Amino acid sequence: MEQFDAANSIQDLQYFGEFGGVNPSISDSSTYTFLSAKTMFDTFEGNAEGCYLYSRHSSPSNLYLSEALAKMEGTENANVTASGMGAITSVLLQLCKSGDHIVSSRTIYGGTYAFMKNFLPGLKIDTSFVDITDLAKVEDAINEHTKLLYCETVSNPLLEIADLKGLSELAKKHDLKLVVDNTFSPLTVSPKFLGADVTIHSLTKFINGSSDAVGGVVCASSAFINDLKNVNNGACMLLGPTMDSLRAASILKNLRTLHLRMKKHSENAQYLAERWEKDGLNVKYPGLKSHPQHELFTGMMHPEYGYGGLIALDVKTVEKANELMEMMQHENLGYLAVSLGFYKTLFSASGTSTSSEIPEDEQKEMGLSPGLIRFSIGLDHDIERTYHKMRECMVRTGVL
Numbered sequence: 485m486e487q488f489d490a491a492n493s494i495q496d497l498q499y500f501g502e503f504g505g506v507n508p509s510i511s512d513s514s515t516y517t518f519l520s521a522k523t524m525f526d527t528f529e530g531n532a533e534g535c536y537l538y539s540r541h542s543s544p545s546n547l548y549l550s551e552a553l554a555k556m557e558g559t560e561n562a563n564v565t566a567s568g569m570g571a572i573t574s575v576l577l578q579l580c581k582s583g584d585h586i587v588s589s590r591t592i593y594g595g596t597y598a599f600m601k602n603f604l605p606g607l608k609i610d611t612s613f614v615d616i617t618d619l620a621k622v623e624d625a626i627n628e629h630t631k632l633l634y635c636e637t638v639s640n641p642l643l644e645i646a647d648l649k650g651l652s653e654l655a656k657k658h659d660l661k662l663v664v665d666n667t668f669s670p671l672t673v674s675p676k677f678l679g680a681d682v683t684i685h686s687l688t689k690f691i692n693g694s695s696d697a698v699g700g701v702v703c704a705s706s707a708f709i710n711d712l713k714n715v716n717n718g719a720c721m722l723l724g725p726t727m728d729s730l731r732a733a734s735i736l737k738n739l740r741t742l743h744l745r746m747k748k749h750s751e752n753a754q755y756l757a758e759r760w761e762k763d764g765l766n767v768k769y770p771g772l773k774s775h776p777q778h779e780l781f782t783g784m785m786h787p788e789y790g791y792g793g794l795i796a797l798d799v800k801t802v803e804k805a806n807e808l809m810e811m812m813q814h815e816n817l818g819y820l821a822v823s824l825g826f827y828k829t830l831f832s833a834s835g836t837s838t839s840s841e842i843p844e845d846e847q848k849e850m851g852l853s854p855g856l857i858r859f860s861i862g863l864d865h866d867i868e869r870t871y872h873k874m875r876e877c878m879v880r881t882g883v884l
């Protein structure tokens with residue numbers, strides 16, 4: 485992999501506030517004045533670099549955050565959105581028109597799945613859901629109407645790893661765009677350098693890291709970002725998934741500690757996954773040699789950030805899963821909550837929560853057991869202490 489370091493790339497940015505503040509000033513305006521009417525016209529035409537028009541299009545605070553996230557992904561440009569779904573839906577609607585076709589991983593975020601499965605067919609955009617770890621199946625699903633391949637680097641909730649290099653070769657061969665949701669692996673994997681055309685994040689998760697904000701970003705070429713923001717036919721401009729400037733400023737501040745947090749999330753998750761596997765539990769974690777794509781992920785990642793903060797633990801039945809989660813919450817080992825990337829451990833039974841949009845028979849087919857608990861491991865200072873307390877809960881509930 486190239487000598488690209490996402491954290492250094494963010495660190496090397498320098499912003500000042502207008503009075504020399506060490507944080508950039510927040511742009512608290514929805515609209516902007518022009519000294520000349522001609523410049524306003526040029527800005528509408530997209531020809532006035534550095535001029536602001538209206539904050540649904542862009543604002544200084546949103547551009548700061550977008551620039552930092554473009555640096556993080558090594559892309560030419562980026563555009564922040566009000567949510568991860570705002571980013572995903574805008575990208576799909578920008579790239580696909582009526583009659584077009586998508587080939588997508590079948591193990592993706594529930595909201596993305598529901599959008600492709602239930603919403604897009606109303607616009608005559610169809611999706612084939614495939615096992616993304618099988619490149620032959622992916623290629624078989626491509627037809628003359630296919631416009632893009634869609635996957636998550638690390639899939640939700642089964643933690644399968646997409647072979648981004650292999651997928652990008654397929655995309656090039658068939659003249660498709662490769663769109664990658666990198667929400668589970670910020671800093672760890674840089675999809676652009678493995679051939680992705682568009683990289684998306686939900687900022688709500690690790691990147692903001694405080695579970696106090698919702699946000700998203702699209703990282704891509706300037707040509708594509710400008711398309712999304714085009715006043716005549718840009719999905720971000722016209723559908724209006726605009727991030728608020730105050731929120732962009734707060735997320736930019738949290739981004740500064742992402743590299744430290746990712747290392748700690750990974751270190752803690754690696755520790756628990758290894759201990760749980762030794763205890764004989766059915767655990768999926770990309771950092772374990774038993775994970776089917778362990779070698780693949782090792783070849784794709786920036787090793788200093790580890791294998792990520794998510795673990796999938798299968799305790800067989802939803803009853804056992806619920807009992808264990810309720811007890812762990814009672815013992816203050818984490819919260820029974822969806823989402824991820826918080827300082828506390830979060831856990832939820834995927835089949836009955838974040839993946840409940842996926843019908844039961846399809847869940848079974850993709851290997852999503854009803855007893856599967858998705859853990860987002862927190863920043864616990866003493867993970868060995870946490871392990872022992874969790875083990876006690878597992879013994880008391882009969883999981884161990």
Ligand SMILES: *Cc1c(COP(=O)(O)O)cnc(C)c1O
Nearest residue numbers: 567568569593640667686688699
């Ligand atoms: C949460 C999540 C999303 C959706 O993001 P929101 O910010 O909640 O809209 C998309 N993809 C993945 C992988 C997620 O975890």
